[in-house]
Amino acid sequence: MSDVARFGHGSRIPGWDDAVDLTKAPAGVPDPATTPVPPELRSEIEAAMAKYPDFRSAAIPALHAAQKLHGWCSPEALEQVACVMRLTPGYLTAVATFYDMFYMEPVGRHRIFVCTNISCSLRGADAVHDAIVDAAAGDPDFNIRSFECLGACDIAPMASIDGEYVGPLELADAERIVEDLRAGRPVLEEKNIRRRRSVDPGARRSATRDEDARA
Amino acid sequence: MSQHILFDDIDEPGLATLQVYERRGGYSSLRRALQMSREEVLQNLLDSGLRGRGGAGFAMGRKASFLPKGTMDKYLVCNADESEPGTFKDRELMQKSPHMLIEGMVIAAYAADANRSFIYIRGEYELQADILEAAIAQAREAGYLGERILGSELSLSLVLHRGAGAYICGEETGLLDSLEGKRGNPRLKPPFPANQGLYQGPTLINNVETLATVPHIIRMGGENYAKIGTESSTGTKLVSVSGNVQSPGNFEITLGTPAREIIYDLAGGPFPGREIRFWFPGGSSSPVLLPEDLDLAYDFNTLAQAGSMLGSGAIIVVDDSVPVIDVALKLAKFYKHESCGKCTPCREGTNWTVKMLERLETGEATPMDLDIIASVQQQIMGNCLCVLGDAMAMPLGSMVARFRGEFEQHIEEARFRAGLGAPPEPSEVEIAGVGN
């Protein structure tokens, strides 16, 4: 139907056009008798559940754990979490789709979140994003997304690469990022926020102390 | 007279470890607080005049005093979601001085009589979460957390909870739902969290910076802390400066410092040859201010009087190389993307605003559309379930109002580029039905 003009405009949202599959059984709480769960995953989820007064609080930690194991929140992953938590996979779908860090489709194993919010884009983030996309040239190993503010505008433009914050990025860094990841090296080590003193020490003053210094 | 408070030791190597933190006097405020009664500690917080550093600027001591008395489970939640564009101060605090936050939380829990506490940290802050987790383990080991802390009556558990990427989880009730394992939709208020928050129990929620200030208030005494800053905005504030400045970063300032000093002296000012066009004084949700506002004192009340707000203390500077409409569109797209979708005006209003702004870009708009954009912002404001809708409507409304001429010019150019003939004269025509 997608080539019919009527469907060609308006916002396209994955899922909106999907009917259910009537041959499937309704998805209640998975029965442990028929839902095998990898033991490590089970114990990780159970440990998370034990931390909270209400076990449901462990939904996000459990989804993080399942996603780490499966690479994405696959139906199988959701069923396993649902089975351990005694929830329906539907409940977990509602939760998982709400948050940006859960994937409902398989993605490349290297996560590159390029911040393209205001502060970073004022410093050229959109071009950096495009450069990284070009450098990766469609390699399915890479999951490159433009992301909302990652809370590191002091190193704008920046990106979170497999969880490590790097910046400020230049166009030239795009190739390096891809190469470092392919080679299994730490990415742009000198620009990692761990190593970087976020602000040069000389500037690290309170406004009033500055006055004191002047006085 | 002034001190350098939160950032005093911030670049001390190893501060994230218990040993160095203790060597620098860490946890002595906790010991001191435990010598006092709960009421005394709370009084110090009240006296300090400390206002929340997360956005709303509500007096922290008062909020803590709202929690009902009784033996039920009470909760303290630290809001470490830090997702407001332009804000990155909590990140630096948590990364470099996690124990300061933990110490502040234990004292705050004592004041509020809470027995369970949580840190809700945004999922993207993986490094900071790891650091905090290690620090929590150390603190527990050393007896600063857990049962009968330092031999006192106080018991407190602390759980670090990682989010998964949703700005709305910074809104306090959205955060609570998310922490309860649901979609992070804000809740209807009242009831307020102080009465019915996490798991329906009384809950105190504060920002990282707010809680990290608590040990210093105990150390200095609430009344002494209140002497810093201005009368209604006491103390120091971490300000994140970003955008078109030469040295972006976090700076600790005394509240009331002129904005110009922060932007020019601390953050290096605009790049050579550039002029500041406008600036957000308190994160992307604050109405924009102009260069002539740069001499305003940076404090809660002055910025509110100027029609904007201090918000999370994040200054974003935009210089004259950037078209206003680019910033407007980025902004609107951000809020559209982050709207949780629960209430109508925010969900549909942000969505529609983005469509309209995109139309301005493609040349399919006329200046009349600016009136609709402005009117839609009006329709959002005050009508939503939480203030995320207002957080777009306020700055966007202010941009359209202050830069109307530029928007109109942009429309005309875009129309011309799109081959839509001669641009129409800007007209005063009333839109049928508006205001009926």
Add this chain to the structure above:
Amino acid sequence: MPRPEVKFVTFSIDGREVEAPEGAMLVDGAKYGDVEIPVFCYEPKLGEPVGACRMCLVEIEGIPRLQTACSTPVRDGMVVHTQTERVKEAQNSVVEFLLVNHPLDCPVCDKGGECPLQDITFGWGRGISRMVEPKRHFKKPLELSPLIAIDRERCILCYRCVRFSQEVSEDYQLVLHERGANSFVGTFDGHPYVAPFSGNIVELCPVGALTSRAYRFRARPWDIEGAGSVCTLCPAQCNVEFTVRDERVLRVLARENAGVDDGWLCDKGRFAYQSIHSEERIVQPLVREGDELRAVSWERALEAAAGALAKAKGKVGAIVGGQTTNEEGFLLQRIMREALDSPHIDARATGAAVPLELQRALAAPGLQATVPDLEFAHTVLVLGTDPIDDAPILDLRIRRGVRRHGVKLAVATSRPSALDPNAKLWLRYAPGAEQAFVAALDAALSGADGFDALAEAADADPKALLALAAMLTADSGSADDGAGGAHGGEDVVIVWGERLGVAALPALLNVAARLGLDGRPGAGLLELPAGTNGRGLREAGVQPNAGPGLAEPTQADGKSAREIAAAAAAGELTTLYLLHSDPLREHADRRLWERALERASTVITHASVMTDAIREHATVVFPAESYAEKEGTVVHPDGRLQRLRPAIGRPGMVRSEWQLLTDIAQRIGHDLGVLTGPMATQQLVAAVPFYAGLTLEEIGGRGVRWQEREAAAAAPAAPAGPFDAGTPAPAPMPNGALRLGTFRSIWASTEVEISPALRFLAARQQLEISPADAERLGLVTGDRVEVGADGTRVSATVTLRGNVPAGTIFLGEATAESSATELLGDQPRLVEVRPA
């Protein structure tokens, strides 16, 4: 638990002083002053307000921001404005926002004409749209389930449907996906939304986003009429409104009655109306000629029936089905007793008669719990029944009590229950060991010796039993009541199923006495009978050992259902009268019944569709009315008399059955003196002392609980306990074999099978087995097996269930094929399972 007291306060709305109940939300309070505030997301049946749609914004003096009237309680002295410019502007804005992406395809929308979005746009909208951008257009309608279609374009994201799934039915299948403007209603990974209550979302949706696939494009609102009645497809007897067009029922809607149903319906109640207009409906009398049933005139059929009955005086047995009205049952028992000298009449599918003194004790007015009690009790014990199958709507009521009022729930059943996850405590006993279990509970409460032996006989966990006893007697302060019991001073409601069996009843009464339930408001027993009108039929005298009003019978006791079968099989009874009953399907011991029907010389039946029993054994078949055609009364399990009203005309040659019964009586030479339907009701009321003075008007559209009327004092005196609980037989030890437990699924019924929309749900025989037994037998889910005992076997498909206790399997009763009743005799059975 004390129910909230209502106090009235005065507030001002649009300049007028109005009195409204304190704490009511403003939208409801405003109605007391005839002010309507528009709402979309607000629906008190769904729980706490969510304040999402923002349609109900109003101005309250002293509060700067507009407030949502759906979530703001009325307070004394509050000053509210709903007509100011500010409020109007806010309402206009919300409507405009809602329509920004709504397709406005009202001309082709089923909801058109009965759509809140249309009405509110008309009443509170700006009247124009300023959005020129393209709207979203997507494929539609899409299937959400075989019953429900979804038009996502039309959805206004009011959250009602997902709140229903999550907070009312708690099936958590229907959820919102994504966030913000991308949000959409859907299910996990394309699984259909199939759940016992799914159809309610169609009625809840305030736009045409969720529509019934069975009703789509069948009628416009101006084509239809609504007719209120009662659903008789199960004992819950929900109040319904039939949507009728041209003498056809096209839809069933809930007709909220807080005393009965809360305004919800199960999918059987909502969609099985299709059975009324089934092709398979029997619409004329049939008489057997040789091997075949032939359509005949009424005259011939009546002659045949009356002739056979007259000849068989003293040798007639009658089995009455659960959907029979009080009047029909009453008239038939008169015929049996007065004209045929055959008091062998029974309505209990469980087979055995219940001694009259136990019945009277159980029916004591002070011991009856009501449906709303389930919601406000301190503790509810569900014993030997799963409401989801036996009276589905009560499942929702119990959930609601737990969720909203903190009711403590305990579940004690042999088969895992749908309510287990909501229960503070659930425990299992062996199927067949009901008597031992209840006796053990009684012993646990009294601390009597022999508790351990009884718990063992029931194969129940003694620790759990003690915990249950502690929970039932949990004390909120008041001390021991001195009556030797552990009566804890809290309201306990015990919901129990007729399937618990006769033997367990003395112990049950003892438990009730120990808990001090009699005479305690808000506490008591609530029996779920196996048949829809089980309670009414007993009260109308449709049982062998009691006349109308639970009176001592004037003749010697007749035979119970099981005895009727045995006597017929032995040739002692020659004629069987089956009033809306198919014993082959519904009664235990199918093989005995086969012999009985085989041997009987005449089998007279009232039926609306053909079944095996009728096809093979019936001599005369009278076409039965459907529940939408019937006139009469039924009694709810909590004693509420309810009225059935004809919503449509009867098809074909179908006649009213009260009239048919009087005609038969006439021909046997016995004038029942009934000329109209209401006269039958009058006779019934006159015959049952505790109904005295009741009229159809009084029953009205909401029903009347007889216990709440003065005449209740005329209820037969309940004998004083304690009752001798007897010595329970221990549960059979599996020893390699497996214990057989059975249940009757909500979907095991003819109505489901012949309703095209519901057919996909019709119960098929499944063997529910524990993982341990499955492993031992080398079975996996989906395997075909045969389950056998004493040379009989039924085939089934294996389903592993983690919570089935090892050593026990469960099979369904009343499935169209391979019903577990084939294996059921009057003793608990051990069975063997073999691959087919």
